[in-house]
Amino acid sequence: MTYLPxxxxxxxxxALTVDDLAAMLTRMxxxxxxxDEIQRAFTQNLVRxxxxxxxxxxxxxxxxxxALREDGDPGDAMVCTYxxxxxxxxxxxxxxxSFAEVLGRSSGxxxxxxxxxxxxxxxxxxxGSFAIVGAHLPIAVGLGLAAKHTGSRAVxxxxxxxxxxxxxxxxxxxxxxxxWKLPVVFFCENxxxxxxxxxxxxxxxxxxxDRAAAYxxxxxxxxxxxxxxxxxxxxxxxxxxxxxxxxTLIEALTYRHRGHSRTDPxxxxxxxxxxxxxxxxxxxxxxxxxxxxxxxxxxxxxxxxAARASVTSAVAAATAHDEPGIELLVEDxxx
Amino acid sequence: MSQVxxxxxxxxxxxxxxxxxPRVLVLxxxxxxxxxxxxxxxxxSDEFGSDRVRDTPISEQAIIGATIGSALKGxxxxxxxxxxxxxxxxxxxIANQMAKYRYxxxxxxxxxxxxxxxxxxxxxxxxxxxxxxxxxxLGFPGLIVVTPGCVADAYGLLRAAIADENPxxxxxxxxxxxxxxxxxDSAPAMxxxxxxxxxxxxxxxxxxxxxxxxxxxxxxxxxxxxxxxIEVVDPRTLLPLDITTIGASVDKTNNLVVVQESSAAGxxxxxxxxxxxxxxxxSLDAAPVLLSAPDTPIPYAGDLEQAWLPSTGxxxxxxxxxxxx
Numbered sequence: 086m087t088y089l090p091x092x093x094x095x096x097x098x099x100a101l102t103v104d105d106l107a108a109m110l111t112r113m114x115x116x117x118x119x120x121d122e123i124q125r126a127f128t129q130n131l132v133r134x135x136x137x138x139x140x141x142x143x144x145x146x147x148x149x150x151x152a153l154r155e156d157g158d159p160g161d162a163m164v165c166t167y168x169x170x171x172x173x174x175x176x177x178x179x180x181x182x183s184f185a186e187v188l189g190r191s192s193g194x195x196x197x198x199x200x201x202x203x204x205x206x207x208x209x210x211x212x213g214s215f216a217i218v219g220a221h222l223p224i225a226v227g228l229g230l231a232a233k234h235t236g237s238r239a240v241x242x243x244x245x246x247x248x249x250x251x252x253x254x255x256x257x258x259x260x261x262x263x264x265w266k267l268p269v270v271f272f273c274e275n276x277x278x279x280x281x282x283x284x285x286x287x288x289x290x291x292x293x294x295d296r297a298a299a300y301x302x303x304x305x306x307x308x309x310x311x312x313x314x315x316x317x318x319x320x321x322x323x324x325x326x327x328x329x330x331x332x333t334l335i336e337a338l339t340y341r342h343r344g345h346s347r348t349d350p351x352x353x354x355x356x357x358x359x360x361x362x363x364x365x366x367x368x369x370x371x372x373x374x375x376x377x378x379x380x381x382x383x384x385x386x387x388x389x390x391a392a393r394a395s396v397t398s399a400v401a402a403a404t405a406h407d408e409p410g411i412e413l414l415v416e417d418x419x420x
Numbered sequence: 421m422s423q424v425x426x427x428x429x430x431x432x433x434x435x436x437x438x439x440x441x442p443r444v445l446v447l448x449x450x451x452x453x454x455x456x457x458x459x460x461x462x463x464x465s466d467e468f469g470s471d472r473v474r475d476t477p478i479s480e481q482a483i484i485g486a487t488i489g490s491a492l493k494g495x496x497x498x499x500x501x502x503x504x505x506x507x508x509x510x511x512x513x514i515a516n517q518m519a520k521y522r523y524x525x526x527x528x529x530x531x532x533x534x535x536x537x538x539x540x541x542x543x544x545x546x547x548x549x550x551x552x553x554x555x556x557x558l559g560f561p562g563l564i565v566v567t568p569g570c571v572a573d574a575y576g577l578l579r580a581a582i583a584d585e586n587p588x589x590x591x592x593x594x595x596x597x598x599x600x601x602x603x604x605d606s607a608p609a610m611x612x613x614x615x616x617x618x619x620x621x622x623x624x625x626x627x628x629x630x631x632x633x634x635x636x637x638x639x640x641x642x643x644x645x646x647x648x649x650i651e652v653v654d655p656r657t658l659l660p661l662d663i664t665t666i667g668a669s670v671d672k673t674n675n676l677v678v679v680q681e682s683s684a685a686g687x688x689x690x691x692x693x694x695x696x697x698x699x700x701x702x703s704l705d706a707a708p709v710l711l712s713a714p715d716t717p718i719p720y721a722g723d724l725e726q727a728w729l730p731s732t733g734x735x736x737x738x739x740x741x742x743x744x745x
């Protein structure tokens with residue numbers, strides 16, 4: 086094990102109200118329940134191809150997207166990877182249409198043409214989930230370029246995994262965003278494994294955030310299972326970007342509870358590693374913070390129950406939606 | 421109406437687009453202060469500023485990604501790939517991202533981006549700076565691929581590409597930069613996806629683009645002196661291909677010759693032949709001729725490179741042989 090968070094319980098932040106914390110817990114619990122439902126649907130052969138679940142990493146996307154929304158701009162944009170269900174939902178994509186897309190229904194976010202790896206909802210600023218590792222970092226640079234060109238205060242938030250930091254597009258993107266001082270937040274979710282390989286076996290440095298130094302931008306590491314810390318550190322980067330001071334690289338240390346994709350039982354992980362990380366589960370940690378704030382156990386359980394109910398009803402609705410008509414096959418190729 | 425070069429037509433199209441629409445920006449390697457290695461962007465940085473005519477690092481993936489991302493937000497970016505061969509470096513951005521974004525997202529947003537790629541052989545740049553690479557992209561519906569072969573098309577197709585809602589790959593042939601032609605002072609808007617009948621004729625339809633189109637026009641003059649009257653069709657857009665115009669011409673002439681600056685396998689010329697044979701078979705008096713370059717990389721030495729490119733002599737020979745049956 087190359088990393089464990091410094092403490093099991095996360096620190097409080099007085100800047101966040103109970104409502105702020107409860108809203109983040111709701112979103113994280115919805116994402117957890119949605120991923121569980123997608124896994125269940127997969128085992129029932131309702132999901133085609135592959136899926137990449139973000140179970141265990143919910144604090145990264147929920148904390149960072151919450152920071153983007155604070156004093157947000159309508160032009161703010163987020164791009165993410167094929168492990169993107171959580172990020173797209175964190176931006177506010179509807180649960181039913183997200184699940185419908187995973188099922189390949191015409192009511193899905195992408196009319197059933199994208200699927201699990203390409204969830205996109207530009208109406209909430211979710212500008213795509215990209216299935217080629219690192220491919221969306223250059224596109225995030227373009228989203229930032231548009232903001233700069235039009236003089237808006239919009240920011241592009243770009244999630245990617247630790248594996249992306251070894252592909253050329255990562256380096257080209259950080260460099261270009263830095264020299265043009267573009268409003269981009271590069272957010273690396275380091276879940277310690279690039280597909281099936283431990284990051285320490287593929288990468289010669291301990292801290293991926295150190296790579297920021299090569300591009301003269303701030304590089305910071307954060308406990309990615311601490312939603313309060315993620316929100317705070319991302320807020321600093323977002324405000325910096327809005328002020329025209331350029332990009333930031335954030336490395337959030339986290340852990341995926343499941344394998345890389347649906348076919349991966351993750352047997353390459355050392356015995357006990359998953360169990361240890363579950364003690365640092367971002368949802369349990371946020372539960373305990375709310376309890377420390379004086380919220381009752383019953384109230385916390387109600388948040389979870391409501392999140393599960395939202396997902397259950399979204400799943401039921403999406404499952405009842407129609408398969409796409411064949412006429413959709415040839416639509417949307419050209420404008 | 422004035423006589424300008426193909427290079428100037430491109431420069432003027434960029435300048436006019438920049439002047440007409442604040443959403444237009446131009447980016448690429450050495451295009452600003454240096455004016456581009458082929459000088460197609462000369463003076464634009466001075467006229468429109470370095471924020472709208474942006475010099476980039478040597479980072480083709482970032483250039484194309486920045487083009488896609490800014491287009492998604494409603495800008496009209498025009499990227500330059502200094503040599504079309506460099507498209508191999510950013511193939512993912514063009515083939516997997518730019519081409520598919522609209523479809524994969526169910527049509528939520530389009531990518532109104534233009535990429536200019538400097539194409540073609542004949543100038544001694546060797547194997548990695550001379551290819552005509554439009555064939556690499558024919559299998560990516562969602563892209564529009566244009567190949568201007570004369571001064572008026574260079575201007576008109578570039579303005580149309582920048583105005584279009586779809587991603588357009590605009591190939592400009594480095595062997596044509598110095599050709600001259602008429603460019604109206606207020607050039608009309610041109611439509612993408614339409615072939616042009618460059619020369620009317622009755623004996624054979626000869627389809628070609630860019631440098632090969634210029635050579636076919638020369639060949640037409642040579643053949644005309646011998647009473648052979650060919651019709652020259654420039655597809656101008658290779659994806660989607662205007663097979664209607666080509667097919668109508670073959671219906672009239674009953675013969676098809678395609679001349680292209682690449683190997684035959686997987687080429688647009690092979691697609692034209694296949695389309696005509698399957699849809700206009702009854703019109704053909706003889707098997708179509710596909711005149712291509714040999715199956716080798718492009719050589720450096722002058723004599724070898726000239727032997728690689730289909731010459732005007734090879735074109736006239738092929739047409740005479742077809743019609744002598």
